[in-house]
Amino acid sequence: MTKNYQIAVLSGDGIGPEVINETIKVLDAVAQTYVFELQYQQALIGAIAIDQTNEPLPLQTIEACKQADAVLFGAIGDPKYDNDPNAAVRPEQGLLALRKELGLFANVRPVKAYKKLLDKSPLRTEIIQHTDLIIFRELISGIYFGDKKISSDGRVATDTCTYTQEEIENIAHLAFQSAVKRNNKLTLIDKANVLETSRLWRRVVQSLATQYPTVEVDYMFVDNAAMQLILNPKQFDVILTENMFGDIISDEASVIGGSIGLLPSASIGDKTALFEPIHGSYPQAKNKGIANPIASILSGAMMLDHLGEHDAADAIRDAVLHAINQGILTPDLATDTTYTTNAVGDHIANHVRYRTGHRYQDNMTHSKSTII
Numbered sequence: 468m469t470k471n472y473q474i475a476v477l478s479g480d481g482i483g484p485e486v487i488n489e490t491i492k493v494l495d496a497v498a499q500t501y502v503f504e505l506q507y508q509q510a511l512i513g514a515i516a517i518d519q520t521n522e523p524l525p526l527q528t529i530e531a532c533k534q535a536d537a538v539l540f541g542a543i544g545d546p547k548y549d550n551d552p553n554a555a556v557r558p559e560q561g562l563l564a565l566r567k568e569l570g571l572f573a574n575v576r577p578v579k580a581y582k583k584l585l586d587k588s589p590l591r592t593e594i595i596q597h598t599d600l601i602i603f604r605e606l607i608s609g610i611y612f613g614d615k616k617i618s619s620d621g622r623v624a625t626d627t628c629t630y631t632q633e634e635i636e637n638i639a640h641l642a643f644q645s646a647v648k649r650n651n652k653l654t655l656i657d658k659a660n661v662l663e664t665s666r667l668w669r670r671v672v673q674s675l676a677t678q679y680p681t682v683e684v685d686y687m688f689v690d691n692a693a694m695q696l697i698l699n700p701k702q703f704d705v706i707l708t709e710n711m712f713g714d715i716i717s718d719e720a721s722v723i724g725g726s727i728g729l730l731p732s733a734s735i736g737d738k739t740a741l742f743e744p745i746h747g748s749y750p751q752a753k754n755k756g757i758a759n760p761i762a763s764i765l766s767g768a769m770m771l772d773h774l775g776e777h778d779a780a781d782a783i784r785d786a787v788l789h790a791i792n793q794g795i796l797t798p799d800l801a802t803d804t805t806y807t808t809n810a811v812g813d814h815i816a817n818h819v820r821y822r823t824g825h826r827y828q829d830n831m832t833h834s835k836s837t838i839i
């Protein structure tokens with residue numbers, strides 16, 4: 468019997484719908500060639516959800532995600548909220564609430580330097596070439612989720628950073644397991660010279676390390692790590708870090724690859740997993756056809772890996788590499804000719820079909836979409 472996966476699709480705002488369209492195009496191509504079915508249920512989140520329902524995360528969206536086998540997420544965010552510090556409700560609350568609701572404690576962000584794109588980075592080739600690292604960012608605790616308050620006169624604001632031993636253990640185990648499968652090297656990035664929470668991270672990681680004796684663990688303060696990442700990124704393999712540090716250093720690390728439009732991520736927890744590019748809604752690019760869809764398409768590949776469709780995931784990564792090597796790239800990475808978001812998606816989808824043409828079946832139905 469043909470396997471069938473239900474995918475909740477949360478396109479969101481800005482370039483979100485454009486990059487998700489290309490991702491679905493590629494997923495459909497790969498599903499056809501590897502003979503499984505994907506059924507998509509689209510749901511609202513972010514600014515578009517606020518516009519239509521007054522809420523950044525409607526209950527129906529939570530339900531759709533919980534019932535799905537995986538969630539594909541585009542991006543949220545809109546300048547009308549970014550520019551208004553007094554807004555009562557914000558698109559980002561939708562994403563944060565969804566991560567919490569689904570228990571997505573680990574956000575996994577792979578970073579690599581593609582040979583063909585080495586000259587796209589402002590960093591020197593000899594520094595970045597062969598970089599291949601993976602960031603494990605804690606996603607549902609820390610300063611993002613601690614108590615927040617503002618004094619009644621509006622002059623004092625407080626955000627609280629809290630971590631529990633259990634929260635650190637949950638993600639640390641995943642990072643150690645990844646280190647064992649990769650190169651047995653793990654770096655904890657923290658601020659243990661100042662923060663009590665960071666000292667707890669160190670104690671927990673030191674104690675867990677005894678369960679993973681092959682893994683060499685080192686510790687680095689986040690300020691130094693921010694510098695080391697661009698001075699000598701190859702010293703890192705698995706990076707483990709808390710929520711806010713992970714947010715910041717992963718955008719920084721995207722400079723190694725040449726564009727943030729290349730970086731995918733998987734958000735893993737105890738319920739449905741969610742797959743999202745690390746970039747935001749890039750509102751300046753909305754509907755211009757210039758957004759790089761590769762981060763989202765590679766997030767789709769991570770989703771297929773999570774669903775156990777490893778050959779299909781590899782086929783997507785191969786096709787992305789082909790597009791990169793052929794120079795079929797959006798303006799963030801192109802040299803001479805630039806391609807639209809749509810053209811890059813077409814190229815990748817066509818390459819998937821071409822590469823596995825002999826397995827092509829055209830009697831299946833795909834892209835059954837319902838809007839809730």
Ligand SMILES: NC(=O)c1ccc[n+]([C@@H]2O[C@H](COP(=O)([O-])OP(=O)(O)OC[C@H]3O[C@@H](n4cnc5c(N)ncnc54)[C@H](O)[C@@H]3O)[C@@H](O)[C@H]2O)c1
Pocket residue numbers: 482486541542543544545546549559562726727728743744745746747748749750751757758759760762799
């Ligand atoms: N996961 C998310 O949904 C997410 C992540 C980050 C920011 N945001 C939101 O997005 C909005 C804009 O935030 P921002 O400008 O700080 O970050 P952003 O990631 O949207 O854009 C920053 C810059 O990165 C580049 N960029 C981003 N995505 C790209 C792509 N696909 N192709 C090519 N270049 C790309 C552009 O140069 C852009 O100016 C805000 O509302 C913010 O809250 C959402």
Ligand SMILES: CC(C)[C@H](C(=O)O)[C@@H](O)C(=O)O
Pocket residue numbers: 544559562563714745747
């Ligand atoms: C939009 C924002 C809440 C989000 C975060 O900080 O987690 C984003 O920057 C990300 O990296 O996914």
Ligand SMILES: [Mg+2]
Pocket residue numbers: 714715718745
């Ligand atoms: Mg971010």
